[in-house]
Amino acid sequence: MNLKLLSGVAAISLICAACSEPATHEETATPTPEPVLATPVTPGPDVTADLETFVAKCDSDFANLKSKIEAIEAFKGPYTVESVMVPLNELDVEISNAYYWPYITTATQPDEAYRDAAMACVQKFIPLFNDLGLSQKIYHQVKEIDLTGADVVTTFMVEETIKSYESSGVDKDDETRAQIKALNEEIFRLSQLFDKNIRDDVRYVEVEDVARLSGLPEDYIANHQPDENGIIRISTSYPDMFPVFSYADDDQLRYDMRMANGNRGYPVNENVLRDLLGKRKELAQILGYQTFAHLAMEDRMIGTPERADSFIKDINALVRGTAELERDRLLERYRQIDPTAEMVMPWQRGYISEKLRAELYAYDSQQVRQYFQFDNVKAGIFQLTQDLFGVEIRDWDTPVWDPLVSAHEMVENGQVIGRFYLDLHPRAGKDQHATHYTLRSGVKGVQTPMSVLVTNFPGGDGTPGLMEHAQVETFLHEFGHLIHNMFSGTQTWAYVTGMSMERDFVEAPSQMLEEWVWDYETLKTFAVNTDDEVLPRALFDKMLAARNYNRATSVAGQTYLAAESLAFHTSDPETIDFDALSTELWETYSVYPSVPGTHGWASFGHLAGYSSNYYTYQWSLAIAADMFTRFEAEGLRNKQTAMDYRTKVLGSAGSRPADDMLEDFLGRPFSVEAYAEDLKEAAQSAQ
Numbered sequence: 001m002n003l004k005l006l007s008g009v010a011a012i013s014l015i016c017a018a019c020s021e022p023a024t025h026e027e028t029a030t031p032t033p034e035p036v037l038a039t040p041v042t043p044g045p046d047v048t049a050d051l052e053t054f055v056a057k058c059d060s061d062f063a064n065l066k067s068k069i070e071a072i073e074a075f076k077g078p079y080t081v082e083s084v085m086v087p088l089n090e091l092d093v094e095i096s097n098a099y100y101w102p103y104i105t106t107a108t109q110p111d112e113a114y115r116d117a118a119m120a121c122v123q124k125f126i127p128l129f130n131d132l133g134l135s136q137k138i139y140h141q142v143k144e145i146d147l148t149g150a151d152v153v154t155t156f157m158v159e160e161t162i163k164s165y166e167s168s169g170v171d172k173d174d175e176t177r178a179q180i181k182a183l184n185e186e187i188f189r190l191s192q193l194f195d196k197n198i199r200d201d202v203r204y205v206e207v208e209d210v211a212r213l214s215g216l217p218e219d220y221i222a223n224h225q226p227d228e229n230g231i232i233r234i235s236t237s238y239p240d241m242f243p244v245f246s247y248a249d250d251d252q253l254r255y256d257m258r259m260a261n262g263n264r265g266y267p268v269n270e271n272v273l274r275d276l277l278g279k280r281k282e283l284a285q286i287l288g289y290q291t292f293a294h295l296a297m298e299d300r301m302i303g304t305p306e307r308a309d310s311f312i313k314d315i316n317a318l319v320r321g322t323a324e325l326e327r328d329r330l331l332e333r334y335r336q337i338d339p340t341a342e343m344v345m346p347w348q349r350g351y352i353s354e355k356l357r358a359e360l361y362a363y364d365s366q367q368v369r370q371y372f373q374f375d376n377v378k379a380g381i382f383q384l385t386q387d388l389f390g391v392e393i394r395d396w397d398t399p400v401w402d403p404l405v406s407a408h409e410m411v412e413n414g415q416v417i418g419r420f421y422l423d424l425h426p427r428a429g430k431d432q433h434a435t436h437y438t439l440r441s442g443v444k445g446v447q448t449p450m451s452v453l454v455t456n457f458p459g460g461d462g463t464p465g466l467m468e469h470a471q472v473e474t475f476l477h478e479f480g481h482l483i484h485n486m487f488s489g490t491q492t493w494a495y496v497t498g499m500s501m502e503r504d505f506v507e508a509p510s511q512m513l514e515e516w517v518w519d520y521e522t523l524k525t526f527a528v529n530t531d532d533e534v535l536p537r538a539l540f541d542k543m544l545a546a547r548n549y550n551r552a553t554s555v556a557g558q559t560y561l562a563a564e565s566l567a568f569h570t571s572d573p574e575t576i577d578f579d580a581l582s583t584e585l586w587e588t589y590s591v592y593p594s595v596p597g598t599h600g601w602a603s604f605g606h607l608a609g610y611s612s613n614y615y616t617y618q619w620s621l622a623i624a625a626d627m628f629t630r631f632e633a634e635g636l637r638n639k640q641t642a643m644d645y646r647t648k649v650l651g652s653a654g655s656r657p658a659d660d661m662l663e664d665f666l667g668r669p670f671s672v673e674a675y676a677e678d679l680k681e682a683a684q685s686a687q
């Protein structure tokens, strides 16, 4: 989505990869005459193109878009929805179709030269997008449109377009606009660089004795045998690193891992971050905002940094006491291992926490893993989607970029309504995160949606790919974004099909969907071990009892990150001492000591993608909790509730304010009360 991606703030929103593209449902959308034809299932990009073809395609797309923009700018009227917005809509579609695949390629392509070419391609587009976002000619055309008789969605879309142009600085003089454009480009380049530095900085801890892997799962040890020189290398990639924190008995090993991970992106990202924050601040000031956070929050549900700050503090206050209790309980347990311990350090927390959990709740997550074999989990998530929303997911016979990538299509009433690729297992050079990427936004009558999921789950290597329950939750979360993209492709205007909805809403549907991996009826359909035994109810009950275990600590950690992303964007970039500020906030929001010698902010990738707005995760959890109240009351398998949700929330996204759509679904305004209640209940169960 497009005009939005053009303005400074919007360029940011596009970088934010962890998100999906929402859209609208035709219930509210009756825009310009639209043939009652099925939306065409258009071909996707050439995902197996060689480097030369890829670069040539990028160049020709660029030239094509440039000439289209010039043609639109040259139009002399009369200015109507038909004459102005329809060509702009076509342009929007072409822009995203040209841009999304190169963008995704930067995270999926194993070959470094190819990845670099993809990034160069992405960067090549940015000036063009900025020109478009600051085009006075197009802005004046849109402003001139007479909206008399236009339907409500079209009116909303045109008004939002005008607003977006104005907040980008379109009405400034030539010199200022040139400055804004240069800043936007610089911000984009620096954000990409910040991310790339993190991605490329994979560190290793070397171990010379298998005995030091004591405590780790058998399959992990089997996969980490010494090389010809007798060295075992453990990388900071997630599947390598996290088991060390949870299970390794060797305290030094966990400490080394923490140090390795806590220094990723450092020191190279220090100047990059300083420059990035500096450019953002400059842009905000030119556009008349006090800080970049004010600019970045203006079109969010939350509205202002002041409101975000008090929201973050409120959430922290709700969980702080419990987080302290949780910490003290871990310390008590740790003293059984080290009677002289005075505190639990961050690299010890996961390990002790895992032990105590096994004792308190009489199960360990190793046992649980036996029931989550990758292929079954994948099939189970497909089945859940089919059951809830009445669609069918089938294989899609198409080339893929890696043998482990699978391709699928979603079908409803015999028609393909969307397609997606799943790139779910680790490989060298691939992004470390779990991310949903929109590859095509669905636009009614033009194209059905396409998505790409990129994760690093076990499996695909001939093993059963045993997953942690938390990984199953992540899978469903990311799949939630995918579902959102699939179901949002029913709007005619590309502008309201995509990310034009408030970005602090976007995580909520995925977060709500996580509730289904805590539903036994759902789990028992796919949680089966290699002997075909279903996850026992008694074991599930223990997992459920343990669900809120150390939850306050984790929420407190999230408020720390939210506070950091906000503080970095409201402080003076020239004088900010990242380590000092970060430590100060850690001590305010977390209940654990900080670890000297680490620089976590240097690999806090969300600073690029989410800028000041990391609060989004907690905010959208509040929305998720509120939306879930309806499923709780009406049943997790209630098809009617699911359909209402699909229509009013998933499908309705960009065509009206999120507050309206929530009110429509809930029958009352959205409130953070349900989330506060959840946290209070969790606190009680933790005591």
Ligand SMILES: [Zn+2]
Residues within 6 Å of the ligand: 018, 019, 477, 478, 481, 507, 510
């Ligand atoms: Zn997400």
